[in-house]
Amino acid sequence: MRELLLELLGWLGYLERPAVLLQLAVAIGLMVLRRFAARRNWLRQLRPRAYTPLALVVLAASCLLLAQLGLPYGISGQLGVLWLGWYALDLLHPLLQRRLGAETARQLDSRLLRPAYLLLAALMLISSLDSISDLAVAPLGSVLGVPVDAGRLFNAALITYLVLMGSGPPAAAVAWLVQRGLASSDGSRKAMELMLRYTVVGLGLMGVAVHLGINSTALIAVAGGLSVGLGFGIKEIFSNFVSGIWLLFEGSVRPGEVLMLDGDPCEVRSLGLRATLLWRDRDNAELLIPNQTFFTEAATTFTASDRMRRSQVSIGAAYHNNPAEVIALLEATALKVARVLPQPAPKALLLNYGDSAINYSLRFWIANPMDNVGICSEVNQAIWQAFRDNSIEIPFPQHVEYSMQWPPEQHQPNKFTQQQP
Amino acid sequence: MGQLVPSMAPPPAAQKSQRRRDRLLRLLGALALLAPLGGCTLGRELPNVLHLGVEVNPDEKIDAELRADTLQRLGGLEASYRQLQPNTRFQDSLYPEQQLEWEIKHRNRAGLGPDLLLLSGDMALRLLAAGVTAPFPQTEVDLNQFDPQVLDRLRNPSGDLAGLPLLVQTQLACFNRRRLPVAPATLEQLLDTSAKGHPVGLSMEAYNLFWTAGSFGAIDAIDTAAAGRQPSGAQQQAIERWLTWLQNANNQQRVTFYASQSSAEAEFREGKVDWFPCRSSAIPRLRKALGDGLGMAPLPSGEGGNASPINKLRVLALGTNVSRSSRKRALAFSRFSVNPLSQRNLTLGSQVALPANRFVRVPLSSSATLRAMVTSAEQGRQTNTLMALTHSNDPRLAEIQTLLTTLVFGEVPPNKAGQSLVAILRNRP
Structure with a gap:
């Protein structure tokens, strides 16, 4: 880790080069200027969104000028390209929203597209500052006796992230195909999707362990340590996780099922690692119920064998x-x-x-x-x-109020009562 | 909760002061960025970093081990320099030979090129021709320390010096002492050794196989052809004898031709090979694997003469887009690196390379490794003419590589291969 930090510190040395400072000043200065100009609307005939393309054009022109003068322009150029890419993602978002729906587009954008873009941007900038192949083998320390370098750790983190974030759509696609083939219910499809996802995540994490070179003995040692941890600290989490898997296999609590909760019918929206998300129609509330609740307590369902x-x-x-x-x-x-x-x-x-x-x-x-x-x-x-x-009467109890005099001997019966035979 | 939100916002006065603070921070940020442009003293507070780019030979793979070895070797030199200039920090980056030119060009375009590069002589000339490095200033004091022939090889047609010679990496014979007590001194003994059950590994790469040519006296013939002339009949026969030996060697049961130097090295480290021609830069890795079992000797000679290893001259070349102060640091470090004391320490400390400074005496009696390396350096002089006539990017080398591969695998007879080799060499680009 020390070596890597020293390597990063060494990059500061480039700041003594006037050409580097000039490029940074041009690119960052334009970014700041665009922000001010857009906020205060300096050019009234322009829409706020048009300031970014204008700034990009100015940046491109600055790069050309630097090149004409025989000065380095790579940093400004790279920052410009990255800025352009970020702007393109902004433009892409409404299109995705129209095609995929607001929620899916938001998830795709924030969980996959933008992180992937930032990662590429970081790699691009680092490759200008240092030798990537050299930096990748910089030692960081060791995990379970296995030496870990920057490249391996980066790959492991990337694979883990991709598996966690990217396994959803392929799992959904496979589950959809199976549903088409077997004509199974929506609940079964969702259950299968979740199980496929867990399987991919599990295999991915094992792959990461293998990539890092962690041997099986070390993994057994980790499992031993975890078993102690399970006994104390993370018992509830593990219990909820196992309950969730069990309920999925059992099929009693699957997305789309309707369960009675406190007298209200609730629809299961999703079965997570820790908790089940239910939707209550009465007040449009979403309820997060720990999985083990369904595992240990009696539950009423209207959808176990049919939906009637x-x-x-x-x-x-x-x-x-x-x-x-x-x-x-x-x-x-x-x-x-x-x-x-x-x-x-x-x-x-x-x-x-x-x-x-x-x-x-x-x-x-x-x-x-x-x-x-x-x-x-x-x-x-x-x-x-x-x-x-059909002139059928719905009767209801009626109350008749009348006043009484005190003492009771002086009480006069009501007129209505007197007229009765 | 909705009603709480407005009440939680800071009062207008606080908002105003927050805005003022934000504005001040932005201003300070902009000033911090622009101050060095205006000649501010911020530059003095930055670390005095010397960015050093190191070329990695094509037969080596950048991994944690190579990185540690390289940094350790350079670290000794850098630590000595830091005793004189304690404020200087070094940032060493390793680049594979194939990507080096592109990477440095890419970084130069951004103004982030290294201050100094540690390259092979050929690569230094290539980068100078491409404008990726700057010519090294030629002062008499600096240049007196080197063999004029070596310096001539580092000059471009305009007479500019591509780099300052730092050290020489040689090719040796590495053997497993535990299995093979004495290294074969001749090619005949080498084949006998393999016949006795000791596996021998050879690299198929022409550059690493060329040492066998000298043992058959084929160097003159090759030099003649590379100069564009037709070799004499005797010279042609020497070439054919060399090629015949290569083809025969592949027919031996325990002689294996590996596709690359790194595969041969890996087999040797795993104990599957008892003898193979190694590069001196690989000695630390081999020593780590074999310990005291690692033996080193000069490459076997033959009936036609001594082996003709191609030794690599490593030079320090200057980057182009550097500040005045970093250029000063690069020059100071280069001069420090080639002074006799540093060169001696570099040689004795690592024992993986020989000094480029001709006035440095290598203590031969103290180390068999150094003795073998010095012998290899002397044998390697045979290839100086060829090295001057070709360069690492020469298209003829790829053709020769293909020819040698087909020859070794028996696809073409030695006499025909000899004629083809001469034809290829005479066809100067």
């Missing part, structure tokens, strides 16, 4: 309405609601005789458990309308 849910609404009808007519009407009404499944057929039941009404229950099946509340509302509205059309 049997729902029900309760209704009271007056005592003078014929229960057989009410039941027939309720069943016919449910069938008229578009999102109620005709099969299995809706079923109305007389549940009990209440204080002021006969209580009925209308049970029906729906295709999407997440739509339960909305469909119940539609069914209740349809029942109200059907009862009104």
Whole structure:
């Protein structure tokens, strides 16, 4: 590490060269100038976005001038090219958004394109300052008894990053192909995608260990150390990770499944390394639930064997309405609601005789458990309308208030009461 | 939470002072960048770095071991120089021979070229011709220390000096003492050794195989052809004897021709080869692998004369886009490196190269390695004419390489190969 730091420190020596300072001043000066000019809109006829191309043109002209004067221009040129590339990424972003959607475009841009560009830029600049092949073998120290140099560490970090960030799209593509071939469900596709991704990441990390030259004995030693660590510090993390893998294989908690959580149906959005992300329709909340919760506690799911849910609404009808007519009407009404499944057929039941009404229950099946509340509302509205059309009364308890006099002997009964026979 | 956000923003007065501070920082940053342009003293605070680019031979691969060896060897010289100039720091960068010219051109375009380059003589001439390096100032005091013939080889047609000779890397015979107590002194003994069960390795590269030509007295013939003249009948026969031996050697069960010098070296380090012609620059690596088992001797002679190794002269060449102070440092370090004391320390300390300064006496009695290297340097003088007539980028060398490969593998008979070789050499670019 010391050697590498000394190497980096040595680059400062170039700053004593006037040609280097001149180029830096030209390039960095133009960057600063563009920022000021764009912020304060010095050229009113120009849009803020047009300042960068203008500055790039000026920088290119400066490079040409330096070349004409026989002065070095490589640093200014390189900084200009890098600036142009960065600007091109800015222009590319809206196009990606249109093609891939805002979220995917943002992820692609921030996780892959810009880091890759910055990496290339760094390599390009370093190759101007030093010999890359020499710098790559600069020793940094040792990991598990294996000497590690800058090149190996760089490669290892790059592979790890690419595996972590870049394994998503290929895994999704393979899972999509398998889904097309086997006609499996969306949940299975997502589960397969995640498992493929874990496999690629696992293989990638092993590849990195092999690339670094770490031998199996050292890895066993690490595993031994980790097992102690698992017992204390990272037990929860490991438990959540293993629970996640288990749940995926089991298929009980997969993306797209609907689970009941605190009485609310929630859809599983993603199954992460540590936690499962659920979406609750009621308030559009996203809930992060540790994986081991589903592993250790009972959970209600509506999507284990199929996605249908049997729902029900309760209704009271007056005592003078014929229960057989009410039941027939309720069943016919449910069938008229578009999102109620005709099969299995809706079923109305007389549940009990209440204080002021006969209580009925209308049970029906729906295709999407997440739509339960909305469909119940539609069914209740349809029942109200059907009862009104068929003059069926929905009774409800009524309260009558009247005043009393004290002492009770002086109390006069209400007029309404007096008129009763 | 939404209502909290406005209340967390700093008050207008604080915002104003923050803006002022930001502006001041920006101004200071700009001044720090521009100050050295205005002749400010910032330059004095920067480290006095001497950027030294080192060419790595094509038969060597840049790895941690080579880097450590090179830095250690140069480190001794640099440490001695730092005793005189403690403020000077060195930054050594290794470049593969194939990429060196492109890399230095690329860096020169950015004004980031090295101050000084440690190159082979051929490469120094090439870079000077390409305008990548600057001619070395020729003062009598400096040049008196070197053999005039060596200096002539480093001059371009205009008489500019491509670099200051620093050291000579030689070609020797390396052998495994544990398996082979004494190195063969002649080519005949070499084949006998292999017949007795000792594996012998030879590099297929013409540049590393050329030492065998001298042992058959073929150097005069090759020099004549390289000068564009037709060799005499006797000279032609010497060439054919040499080529016949090469073809026969490949037919020996325990003589192996390796595609590159590095593969032969790797086999030797692994103990699969008992004898092979090595480069003196490889001695530290071989010593690390074989320890005391490593033996070194002059290359075997033959019935026609001594071996004719091509030894590499390493020179210090000046970079082009340097500041006045860094040029001064580069010149001072170059002169320090070739003074007799430094040259002696360089030779004795590393024992991988001979001094270029002709006034430095190499203590032969103290080291068999140095003895072998001195013998090799003397034998190598046979190739001076050829070296003067060709250069490392000469298109004839590629053709000769192809011819030797086809010859060794029996694709072409020695007499026909001899005629082709002469034809190739006479066809001067």
